[in-house]
Amino acid sequence: MELIEELxxxxxxxxxxxxxxAARYGRDWTGQYEWTPLAVLRPGSTAEVSAxxxxxxxxxxxxxxxxxxxxxxxxxxxxxxxxxxLERMNRIREIRRSARTAVVEAGVVLATLHEEVGKLxxxxxxxxxxxxxxxxxxxxxxxxxxxxxxxxxxTRALCLGLEVVLADGRIxxxxxxxxxxxxxxxxxxxxxxxxxxxxxxxGAVLKLVPAPRAYATAMVATADLGVALDLLNRLQExxxxxxxxxxxxxxxxxxxxxxxxxxxxxxxxQEHDVNILVEIAxxxxxxxxxxxxxxxxxxxxxxxxxxxxxxxxxxxxxxxxRSDAQRSEMWARREAAxxxxxxxxxxxxxxxxxxxxxxxxxxxxxxxxxxxxxxxAETLSIAHLGDGNLHFTIFPTDGDPVFKDRLRETxxxxxxxxxxxxxxxxxxxTSKKPxxxxxxxxxxxxxxxxxxxxLDPEGILNPGKVLxx
Amino acid sequence: MELIEELxxxxxxxxxxxxxxAARYGRDWTGQYEWTPLAVLRPGSTAEVSAxxxxxxxxxxxxxxxxxxxxxxxxxxxxxxxxxxLERMNRIREIRRSARTAVVEAGVVLATLHEEVGKLxxxxxxxxxxxxxxxxxxxxxxxxxxxxxxxxxxTRALCLGLEVVLADGRIxxxxxxxxxxxxxxxxxxxxxxxxxxxxxxxGAVLKLVPAPRAYATAMVATADLGVALDLLNRLQExxxxxxxxxxxxxxxxxxxxxxxxxxxxxxxxQEHDVNILVEIAxxxxxxxxxxxxxxxxxxxxxxxxxxxxxxxxxxxxxxxxRSDAQRSEMWARREAAxxxxxxxxxxxxxxxxxxxxxxxxxxxxxxxxxxxxxxxAETLSIAHLGDGNLHFTIFPTDGDPVFKDRLRETxxxxxxxxxxxxxxxxxxxTSKKPxxxxxxxxxxxxxxxxxxxxLDPEGILNPGKVLxx
Numbered sequence: 001m002e003l004i005e006e007l008x009x010x011x012x013x014x015x016x017x018x019x020x021x022a023a024r025y026g027r028d029w030t031g032q033y034e035w036t037p038l039a040v041l042r043p044g045s046t047a048e049v050s051a052x053x054x055x056x057x058x059x060x061x062x063x064x065x066x067x068x069x070x071x072x073x074x075x076x077x078x079x080x081x082x083x084x085x086l087e088r089m090n091r092i093r094e095i096r097r098s099a100r101t102a103v104v105e106a107g108v109v110l111a112t113l114h115e116e117v118g119k120l121x122x123x124x125x126x127x128x129x130x131x132x133x134x135x136x137x138x139x140x141x142x143x144x145x146x147x148x149x150x151x152x153x154x155t156r157a158l159c160l161g162l163e164v165v166l167a168d169g170r171i172x173x174x175x176x177x178x179x180x181x182x183x184x185x186x187x188x189x190x191x192x193x194x195x196x197x198x199x200x201x202x203g204a205v206l207k208l209v210p211a212p213r214a215y216a217t218a219m220v221a222t223a224d225l226g227v228a229l230d231l232l233n234r235l236q237e238x239x240x241x242x243x244x245x246x247x248x249x250x251x252x253x254x255x256x257x258x259x260x261x262x263x264x265x266x267x268x269x270q271e272h273d274v275n276i277l278v279e280i281a282x283x284x285x286x287x288x289x290x291x292x293x294x295x296x297x298x299x300x301x302x303x304x305x306x307x308x309x310x311x312x313x314x315x316x317x318x319x320x321x322r323s324d325a326q327r328s329e330m331w332a333r334r335e336a337a338x339x340x341x342x343x344x345x346x347x348x349x350x351x352x353x354x355x356x357x358x359x360x361x362x363x364x365x366x367x368x369x370x371x372x373x374x375x376x377a378e379t380l381s382i383a384h385l386g387d388g389n390l391h392f393t394i395f396p397t398d399g400d401p402v403f404k405d406r407l408r409e410t411x412x413x414x415x416x417x418x419x420x421x422x423x424x425x426x427x428x429x430t431s432k433k434p435x436x437x438x439x440x441x442x443x444x445x446x447x448x449x450x451x452x453x454x455l456d457p458e459g460i461l462n463p464g465k466v467l468x469x
Numbered sequence: 470m471e472l473i474e475e476l477x478x479x480x481x482x483x484x485x486x487x488x489x490x491a492a493r494y495g496r497d498w499t500g501q502y503e504w505t506p507l508a509v510l511r512p513g514s515t516a517e518v519s520a521x522x523x524x525x526x527x528x529x530x531x532x533x534x535x536x537x538x539x540x541x542x543x544x545x546x547x548x549x550x551x552x553x554x555l556e557r558m559n560r561i562r563e564i565r566r567s568a569r570t571a572v573v574e575a576g577v578v579l580a581t582l583h584e585e586v587g588k589l590x591x592x593x594x595x596x597x598x599x600x601x602x603x604x605x606x607x608x609x610x611x612x613x614x615x616x617x618x619x620x621x622x623x624t625r626a627l628c629l630g631l632e633v634v635l636a637d638g639r640i641x642x643x644x645x646x647x648x649x650x651x652x653x654x655x656x657x658x659x660x661x662x663x664x665x666x667x668x669x670x671x672g673a674v675l676k677l678v679p680a681p682r683a684y685a686t687a688m689v690a691t692a693d694l695g696v697a698l699d700l701l702n703r704l705q706e707x708x709x710x711x712x713x714x715x716x717x718x719x720x721x722x723x724x725x726x727x728x729x730x731x732x733x734x735x736x737x738x739q740e741h742d743v744n745i746l747v748e749i750a751x752x753x754x755x756x757x758x759x760x761x762x763x764x765x766x767x768x769x770x771x772x773x774x775x776x777x778x779x780x781x782x783x784x785x786x787x788x789x790x791r792s793d794a795q796r797s798e799m800w801a802r803r804e805a806a807x808x809x810x811x812x813x814x815x816x817x818x819x820x821x822x823x824x825x826x827x828x829x830x831x832x833x834x835x836x837x838x839x840x841x842x843x844x845x846a847e848t849l850s851i852a853h854l855g856d857g858n859l860h861f862t863i864f865p866t867d868g869d870p871v872f873k874d875r876l877r878e879t880x881x882x883x884x885x886x887x888x889x890x891x892x893x894x895x896x897x898x899t900s901k902k903p904x905x906x907x908x909x910x911x912x913x914x915x916x917x918x919x920x921x922x923x924l925d926p927e928g929i930l931n932p933g934k935v936l937x938x
Contacts, residue, residue, distance in 0.1 A: 178890050179856045186661065301755065388649070440653065444643065451654060
């Protein structure tokens with residue numbers, strides 16, 4: 001094929017993989033999707049990405065960008081398409097310590113960036129399980145969330161500037177390191193979260209923050225979710241906004257966890273409906289410097305706040321981590337979520353968001369409706385509660401796809417009722433397109449389609465993703 | 470004219486102003502622009518805005534949305550156009566205290582919102598001089614900045630959801646109260662800051678924060694701007710991110726201030742090159758609750774941090790406010806900026822941003838170049854230093870428009886050299902279109918034009934603004 005020959009001349013033969021060489025790019029790590037790409041391209045520079053797109057655009061051949069292969073929604077399915085891997089564009093171009101910015105290429109692995117900025121006492125506070133493989137390009141393209149969104153925002157909030165290659169190969173230089181820029185439309189945020197359908201992100205200017213010097217971590221039991229939101233608000237006020245994580249593990253989650261992983265201890269002597277993992281963090285020496293009795297002021301602050309709330313009845317029980325080992329034990333319970341939920345079949349897993357004060361209503365309402373359809377189904381929530389983001393999972397008694405879809409639609413009904421989103425942090429990709437088609441406001445879809453048409457009239461960028469056909 | 474008759478039937482005759490009745494809408498408060506609108510429309514609901522747009526779209530008549538009339542760039546010039554005023558859409562639809570959100574119409578005055586949420590112990594932390602007149606619709610349409618951006622972000626960062634009426638009257642419902650939503654393209658941020666050229670913002674869901682219980686405010690002198698950035702970073706670390714304002718008033722500003730307003734005292738016994746107004750604020754009782762000796766812990770924290778920095782030579786002098794009166798005196802020096810700069814002629818005023826670590830270079834470089842052109846010109850900076858945002862003003866010796874434009878271009882040259890923006894927080898409107906034409910990357914302009922074309926193919930929404938002709 002002539003295009004492949006041209007691509008080989010452009011990139012060098014070793015950077016154009018076909019057939020068996022390309023096989024490992026032809027599947028999704030979740031095991032849900034498999035495909036055969038036309039070829040896998042590994043350009044080494046923005047100029048090469050641009051040249052690839054000019055060729056592909058002229059030939060009207062679809063191009064699917066891919067970086068760390070850790071997506072959860074089939075966003076890189078590339079049957080018969082060119083896969084454009086950013087993996088070789090993995091340089092951290094610059095870290096500016098006093099300006100607290102990093103200029104990176106799209107193929108930089110998140111954990112690598114963590115490590116490099118950590119050496120300078122700084123932090124890039126995007127934190128999720130796949131950080132050892134996930135790359136910046138994918139994190140930006142999906143506007144990835146994770147466990148520190150409450151304090152630092154999602155990936156979008158951590159990005160100052162972008163470099164993007166458009167469908168026809170033009171390079172869009174939005175590489176600003178500015179905190180304020182009102183010179184025309186906000187193009188940056190349009191490409192972030194667009195899952196590679198509007199352009200290919202090749203580089204970014206990221207915001208860094210000072211690394212915390214002290215953490216205080218606790219497991220807290222509250223009577224109900226309304227109280228939990230009150231607890232969050234009171235902790236935020238008491239600490240002046242230091243809450244980094246506020247993760248919800250309900251009774252059913254704890255039971256399943258302890259059944260599957262008996263080596264993990266129960267956090268409390270008694271079972272509780274609402275268990276919260278809360279973590280606060282501070283850069284301030286006043287919080288981090290141990291007192292004469294060895295206590296860490298930040299830990300004391302958390303203890304005292306929880307004690308006050310226990311007196312008022314808002315908190316039923318609480319355990320504050322006294323060591324790194326205890327902190328790790330608390331986080332291990334949360335991080336076992338994927339292990340104890342995914343991998344079981346049949347399963348209906350979701351990634352929803354509702355307004356903060358409607359999480360309790362979601363939890364009640366969705367269970368009533370699921371029970372009406374499948375009384376024996378087990379259900380499980382694990383949530384970034386501070387963001388209103390729940391991963392609600394159903395283990396139905398019947399794995400029939402039509403039935404599973406009915407259960408999924410039931411969850412969507414409740415989400416719609418509460419003004420929520422059916423995709424909080426994982427994006428749409430391939431797997432949520434049916435939901436997008438049936439749930440998204442038609443005018444919103446029209447506008448999204450018209451933007452896509454304006455930026456990629458031939459529809460060659462990651463076709464078949466995000467927007468319903 | 471038939472269209473005007475239709476609009477009268479639609480809105481009621483009293484809500485369609487023509488001729489003398491419309492005159493007060495036909496000028497800019499800066500005195501730079503005057504125009505004669507075709508008519509001024511004052512719809513009372515989103516449905517009415519939608520109906521107006523359907524009529525205007527069918528007739529291909531331009532529509533200029535306007536709310537509080539406090540813009541600084543001629544963004545509402547409306548010669549021969551329909552002006553659509555949002556002033557009657559001034560309801561706060563809902564405040565959700567525990568979720569910390571407010572749902573408002575576009576015509577709500579910023580100060581009114583401050584007052585209403587303040588009654589609940591909450592704050593909407595968008596703060597600038599024109600808050601008594603400026604309305605939410607305009608603040609969103611210009612992505613307004615102000616003095617608390619450092620802590621809370623600009624208007625974009627304070628908005629969760631939007632309601633927008635499109636050029637053809639379709640209503641785009643993006644009224645989410647969610648902190649996470651990855652279901653398709655980020656349309657919200659495209660309309661924010663688009664100055665009414667992509668759609669008319671009729672309502673918004675805004676993020677609220679708990680109101681601070683304590684403030685600590687100081688005037689600080691540092692040796693140079695590099696040290697000032699170090700001071701900011703160290704204050705942020707010491708307070709764990711409590712810095713709300715970090716405003717720069719150089720020697721020339723202080724001299725001009727004290728010459729024009731001798732009733733204001735100099736902050737220090739000696740003159741200094743770099744004078745910083747810093748304010749930290751906290752919601753935490755541990756910071757706000759007075760100690761036995763009457764001291765406020767937050768104030769002590771600021772004092773101790775400044776003392777440490779003085780020992781290392783980073784801080785040359787510092788005065789911490791001991792009372793509300795002293796705090797007000799400090800802010801009065803900053804807030805006199807418009808009074809002591811604008812209103813003088815000839816003048817070249819700018820609103821630029823550069824990366825945080827290049828502010829010092831901007832200050833040096835721009836003065837060298839201006840001095841080469843006009844050695845007797847006085848220059849003056851006043852800056853939101855924590856955002857890298859400077860209002861750099863030149864008082865040239867020659868008011869010739871061509872010469873003034875040459876000076877303006879000289880500032881733009883330095884901004885471009887440093888990777889800055891020629892419009893940090895005021896937007897483009899009419900006045901910065903020439904700069905947009907000569908400075909903005911051509912590919913960026915092409916993409917902006919294609920988005921405009923996709924959303925408003927007839928070009929009837931606020932024509933002649935933002936994008937060069």
